[in-house]
Amino acid sequence: MMVTEARALQQPEWLAAEMPPGYRNRLEELQRLSRELEELGRFGRLLWAVGPELSDVVRDMMAALELDAVAAPGPNGSSIVVKLDSGRRLFLYVSPSEHAVQRRSPELAHVFQIIHEQASEGDRVVLIANHSPAVRPAERRDGLDGEAVSLLKRLGANYVAGPILFALWSLSLQDRERARAVFDRIHAQDGGVFVIPQLVGV
Numbered sequence: 001m002m003v004t005e006a007r008a009l010q011q012p013e014w015l016a017a018e019m020p021p022g023y024r025n026r027l028e029e030l031q032r033l034s035r036e037l038e039e040l041g042r043f044g045r046l047l048w049a050v051g052p053e054l055s056d057v058v059r060d061m062m063a064a065l066e067l068d069a070v071a072a073p074g075p076n077g078s079s080i081v082v083k084l085d086s087g088r089r090l091f092l093y094v095s096p097s098e099h100a101v102q103r104r105s106p107e108l109a110h111v112f113q114i115i116h117e118q119a120s121e122g123d124r125v126v127l128i129a130n131h132s133p134a135v136r137p138a139e140r141r142d143g144l145d146g147e148a149v150s151l152l153k154r155l156g157a158n159y160v161a162g163p164i165l166f167a168l169w170s171l172s173l174q175d176r177e178r179a180r181a182v183f184d185r186i187h188a189q190d191g192g193v194f195v196i197p198q199l200v201g202v
Contacts, residue, residue: 046166048133051096054162055080058094058128061169065180072118079114087122088187095129101159103147111157124187126194127152130162137163144193153191160186160194167196 016024043064045057059080062069072079072091082090091114095107107127114125131143143161144152152159172179186194 043166043169046130046162046169047137048130048162050098050130050133051094054128054130055094058092058165061165064169065172065176067180067183072114079118082183084183084187089119089123090183090187091119091123091125093125093127095127097129098131098133100131100141101127101129101144101148103145103151105148108148108151111152112155115155115157124189125155125157126186127157127159128162128165129159137161137166142193149193152193156191158186158189158192158194164194164196 016027042057042060045053046061049057059069059071062080062082068083069080072081080092080094082092084090093107093110093114095101097105097107099105101107107129111125111127119125129143132140144159149159168179168182171182182196
């Protein structure tokens with residue numbers, strides 16, 4: 001919350017009626033801008049958050065895109081099930097780590113477990129992660145090493161980096177249906193790293 005708005009909220013409710021014309025309009029505009037900044041900042045976490053914080057904003061993103069998403073059954077809230085239609089679902093597993101994924105990383109063991117214990121025919125498991133969150137996305141190295149990519153391909157699971165989801169959220173501000181359609185492409189990809197070379201023409 002902006003300092004100016006916080007001070008305004010501490011003032012008596014009757015103050016607006018005593019102030020010169022335009023005061024209430026400016027106050028309402030300030031509150032609106034503050035809400036917009038808070039929302040934009042929340043989705044900015046797709047670029048750097050990890051673990052439960054990233055899970056929360058991924059769920060918020062699915063709600064913003066009006067996708068049918070619920071928490072997957074299990075001891076933690078790291079998995080999200082997105083129902084694309086009656087026969088296709090995405091199981092999104094959010095990594096709790098800020099390190100790049102390697103073949104023996106626990107994240108891949110969780111992906112394997114989801115595939116064999118929860119997913120069924122028509123489902124696609126997707127690993128979501130933000131590695132090196134202190135580094136700007138464009139300057140980060142690959143989020144998976146070669147062996148991890150090979151294993152994901154064999155499992156038929158996909159990897160989606162947080163900045164890809166941020167790009168889809170940004171696209172949804174102009175064209176929600178195009179952004180939603182990308183999730184069909186994620187489901188269709190049979191294992192590996194999901195990338196969007198250009199959002200134009202998605």
